[in-house]
Amino acid sequence: MQRFILIRFIQAFVAILAVSIIVFSLSHLSGDPLTTIMPMGDVEPEDIEALRVKWGLDQPLHIQYGVFLKNAVRGDFGESYAFGGQTAMGMVLLRFPATLQLAGAALVLTLVIGLPLGVITAVRKDGWVDYQGKAIAFLGQAIPNFCLGIGLMWFFAVWLGWLPTSGRGGIDHLIMPAFTLALFQVAALLRLTRSAMLDVLDTEFIKMARIKGIPEWKVVWKHCLRNAFIAPLTYFAIIIGSFFTGTVVVETVFSWPGVGQLAVNSVFARDFPTLQAVVILGSSIYIAANLLVDILYAYLDPRIRYS
Numbered sequence: 001m002q003r004f005i006l007i008r009f010i011q012a013f014v015a016i017l018a019v020s021i022i023v024f025s026l027s028h029l030s031g032d033p034l035t036t037i038m039p040m041g042d043v044e045p046e047d048i049e050a051l052r053v054k055w056g057l058d059q060p061l062h063i064q065y066g067v068f069l070k071n072a073v074r075g076d077f078g079e080s081y082a083f084g085g086q087t088a089m090g091m092v093l094l095r096f097p098a099t100l101q102l103a104g105a106a107l108v109l110t111l112v113i114g115l116p117l118g119v120i121t122a123v124r125k126d127g128w129v130d131y132q133g134k135a136i137a138f139l140g141q142a143i144p145n146f147c148l149g150i151g152l153m154w155f156f157a158v159w160l161g162w163l164p165t166s167g168r169g170g171i172d173h174l175i176m177p178a179f180t181l182a183l184f185q186v187a188a189l190l191r192l193t194r195s196a197m198l199d200v201l202d203t204e205f206i207k208m209a210r211i212k213g214i215p216e217w218k219v220v221w222k223h224c225l226r227n228a229f230i231a232p233l234t235y236f237a238i239i240i241g242s243f244f245t246g247t248v249v250v251e252t253v254f255s256w257p258g259v260g261q262l263a264v265n266s267v268f269a270r271d272f273p274t275l276q277a278v279v280i281l282g283s284s285i286y287i288a289a290n291l292l293v294d295i296l297y298a299y300l301d302p303r304i305r306y307s
Contacts, residue, residue, distance in 0.1 A: 005295055012291045019283040020072060023276050024065050072280060078273040082266065088273035092259060092281055098168055099258035102250070103243035105178035106185070110239060114186040115232070118193025122201060123220055133190055140187025149180040149253040166255035177254045181247060185239050192235055196228035203227075230297065237293035241286030 052058050056067060071077065077088035121133035156176060157165040163172050200206060201224055209219050248260035255261070259278055266275040 008291055008294050012287050015287050016280075016284060019287075020069060020280060021065070023279045023283075024068055068276070072276075077277040077280075080271055080274045082269035082271040082274065088271075088277040089281075091262060091274050092277045095257060095259045095262045096281075098256060099244065099247055099251070099260065101168075102174065102177055102181060102247060102256060102258060103240075105174050106182035106243050107239065109178055109182040110185045110189055113182075114189030115193055117186075118190045118232075119197055119220065119225060121190065122194045122197035125198065133194065137187040137191045140183045140190075143183070145180055145184070145249045146253055148183060149176065149250060152176045152180060153254070168257055177250050177256055180253070181243065181250045185242065189232060189235065189239065193228065193232050196231040197224055200224045200228040233293060234297060237286075237289040240289040241282075244285045245282035 049058075056064055059067075068077075075089050080086045080088045080091055083091055117133050117136070121130045124130050153165055153176065156163045163176055167173055206219060206224060209223055210216070214223075244259075246260075247256075247258055248263055250256065251258045251260035252264055259282070263275060263278045265271070266278065
């Protein structure tokens with residue numbers, strides 16, 4: 001077990017290091033940020049060169065990467081280009097609670113809707129509930145987030161006037177963005193849980209449990225779900241990562257002031273430090289979630305640790 005966990009930690013470290021190299025390289029392929037940030041016609045060349053030296057843009061790329069990596073370990077990505085006087089990580093942490101709120105609400109919706117529906121559709125296979133569950137899964141994975149968000153906004157905000165169109169506020173501001181973000185993962189979790197449950201329902205130990213007279217609810221929700229939960233648990237890391245890193249479209253559509261919207265603004269402003277902080281933080285969350293699920297997976301299924 002210790003060897004398995006150690007290998008996973010090493011793989012996670014290598015993955016984060018690879019992400020840092022890719023992020024640093026890509027952020028420098030779009031050109032000199034000074035040409036976008038500063039009006040070249042109204043600024044003296046000496047001032048531009050002084051700013052270039054201050055930000056370390058006059059150094060070779062490998063030296064810039066070494067400094068970037070050293071500072072990134074401490075959470076220091078430098079000063080934001082677009083938001084003067086603010087640190088890049090400070091801007092990310094300022095927006096992170098909004099993204100955390102949206103991702104948390106979407107995660108709750110995914111678990112509350114997707115997991116029970118997956119179990120019920122498996123138990124009621126080829127019945128009315130199963131067909132409705134399949135329809136939800138099909139629509140959830142077929143409709144793009146921006147189309148669903150705009151459709152919900154038109155129906156509930158513009159036509160009915162029940163919910164606000166955008167912004168962050170009370171629970172009414174959270175309903176549409178959270179549902180838009182969660183629907184795809186609800187569909188995916190529903191299908192995965194249903195498939196895993198169908199495999200377990202046909203096993204001999206489930207038939208034996210029914211023969212022994214164990215109540216059907218206990219057979220389904222305790223014996224079946226516990227053994228079928230390994231596959232959904234593996235996908236759980238993807239759900240967590242996608243909720244924290246895939247909010248760009250939803251936050252843009254609903255003007256939700258989170259990290260995703262900050263990333264979009266940083267791209268347009270060529271704010272490299274802020275963009276690097278966003279991507280590194282999101283990648284770290286994604287990798288950490290996968291690492292945690294791998295460790296839990298090994299505890300649930302002893303065969304994993306030996307293979």
